[in-house]
Amino acid sequence: MTEQQNPSIAKHRPVEGRRAFLRWSGVAAAAAVAFGVNVPGLKLGEAFAQSRAVDLGGGDLGVLNYAYALEQLEAAFYTQVIASPYAGMNAYERTLLNDIRAHEVSHRxxxxxxxxxxxxxxxEVNFSAVNFGDRMSVLKTAMTFEDLGVSAYNGGGAAIQSPRYLAAAGSIVSVEARHAATIRDMLRPFTEYFAGDDVVSRGGVDVSNPPSAVLRAAGPFIxxxxxxTQLP
Amino acid sequence: MNNDMLLSTLDPDLAGALASRRDLFRSTAMKLGAVASAPVVLAAVSTQAFGQGMPAQVAEVLNFALTLEYLEDEFYRQGLRAGVVPDRFSVVFRQISEHEAAHVTLLSSTLGAGAVAKPQFDFTAGGKYANVFRDFKTFATLAQTFEDTGVAAYAGQAPALMGSNAALTTALRIHSVEARHAAEVRLVRGVKPWKGAYDKAMTKQQVMAAVTPFIDA
Incomplete structure (x- = not known):
């Protein structure tokens, strides 16, 4: 497949490949604790317990678990954003970010x-690469998550067998796309960036990614x- | 020019996405025998995917989508030509306009000879919005209506495309672009970029009822 990859994901990936691989490999949770990386609520014993990989499964349950994993990540992120607002967060931005937090929690x-x-x-999430006190760090991470979420729903939709679940995913993905546009507008107000050429192709279609690519991009944060293994 | 070539010219990614041919290619190659050349297989696949082989239900959904894209495309074209968009927002609306034009090209070339004709539009809706291309507030209000309706329309049609992964994925990828537009137009208008945690889907009948006042014939 020649799926369009999201360049912004690569660009804003906060950790380099090697560290991402370590985290991915299962040693990561323990390593994060050993090296003092701030992982809220994570204790050493739990870290070892969780070092075993979680497989999403197959069929519709696999796709739903895939969405559930991404929504967990987003909900945890925005909960932190609201709990420790970045310097200079004005009322307008706080309102929008708090709405997004509520949406992601509802999706989860x-x-x-x-x-x-x-x-x-x-x-267990790991946002150690994010500086929650810094507006750019927060908004660029938010943009990565939202664009990634949109690309995941777009790429995963065809794997859903039940019309009911497809309809549910459809009512969520467009809200994720609204988030993406809004975060992008906060970064570059009233420009083409809300639906920039980095995510929307010349054919006018948004990014679509298969689960493998999405999980690779989200990996450093989980x-x-x-x-x-059982999803297309 | 066949659809494959058209799609490749439009967007190299789409040739892959819309065509989504890996399986199709494999099965067709098997039917034709291992000695068949790639062009022969591709020509066969093209007919299978986009020609007489396109399921009637898929063609119907894509034509419905094309009608909505015609409407949006024409709306932004006329608005930009009339100069109703203030300089401050011109980049935003040019970007949206370019996407709608791309959607029309994509859907009409996919449907080929089976594409519906472009209707005549009346964006004043019989005089109700007489100043639509002179007053930016009216223009932006209608833009929001069209974008939110488009989002709901694609959401409503997705289950009808479940038999065709290629068509479904393409529709989903257009759907999220419409949602980005909807959010941005709402921000331009100074209102919240969403209605809640979930967007509602609309049936074809609901969508047609909403846009019929803007369609002349």
């Missing part, structure tokens, strides 16, 4: 409920190794 809970006992465990 939606998938949690839909999956029930079939859901993957809570993922301590728990996540695999998608």
């Amino acid at each position: 809970e939606f998938f949690k409920k839909a999956l029930g006992a079939n859901r993957i465990p809570d993922l 301590v728990t190794p996540v695999t998608a």
Whole structure:
């Protein structure tokens, strides 16, 4: 496949490949603790327990768990953004970011409920590469997550078998795209950037990524190794 | 020029995405025998994917989408030509206009001879919005309506495309671009870029009821 990769993901990836690989490999959780990386709520014992990879599974449950993993990541990120606002966050930005936080939490809970006992465990996140006090660091990470989320739903939609789940994903992906445009507008107000040529091709279509590429890009932010061996 | 060539000219990525041919290629190659050359296989696949082989339901959905894209494309063209967009927002609306034009090209070339004709539009809706291309507030309000409706329309049609992964993925990739437009137009208007955590889908009937006042014939 010649899927269009998202250049902004590579550009803003906060850690270099080697470190990402370590984290991915399963040693990461322990290493993060050993090297003093700030992982909220993560204790050494848990770190070892979680060093085993979580596989998303196959079929519709696999796709839903895939979405659930991404929504967990986004919800955790914006919860932190609101809990420790960056310097100079004005009321306009706070309102929008708090809305986004509420949306992501709602999406996470939606998938949690839909999956029930079939859901993957809570993922441990690692935002040590993000400077939550710095507006640019926060907004660029937010942009990465939103564009990534859009590309994931676009790339994963065709794998869904149930019309009901496809409809649900459809009602969420457009909200993720609205987030992406909004964050991008905060970075470069009233320019072409909200739907920039870095994400929308000349044919007028948005980025689409397969699970493998999405998980690779999200990897540095997730301590728990996540695999998608049964997804296309 | 066949559809493959058209699509490659438009966007190299799309030739891959829309065509999504890996499996199709494999099965066709098997049917034709291992000795068939790539051009022969591609020509066969092209007919299979876009010609008489396109399921009627897929063609119907894509034509419905094309009608909405015609409307948006023409709306922004006329607005930009009339100069209703203030300089401050001209980059935003030019970008949106370019995307809508690309969507029209993409969908009409995919449908080929089966594409519906472009309707005549009346963006005043019979005089109700007489100043649409003179008053930016009116123009932006209608832009928001068209974009939000487009988002809801693509969401509503997605399940009908489930038989065709290529068409579905392309529709989804247009869908999120429309959502980016919708958010930005809302920001231009100074309102929240979303209605909530979930967008509602609209049925074809609901969408047609919303846009019929703007369609002459």
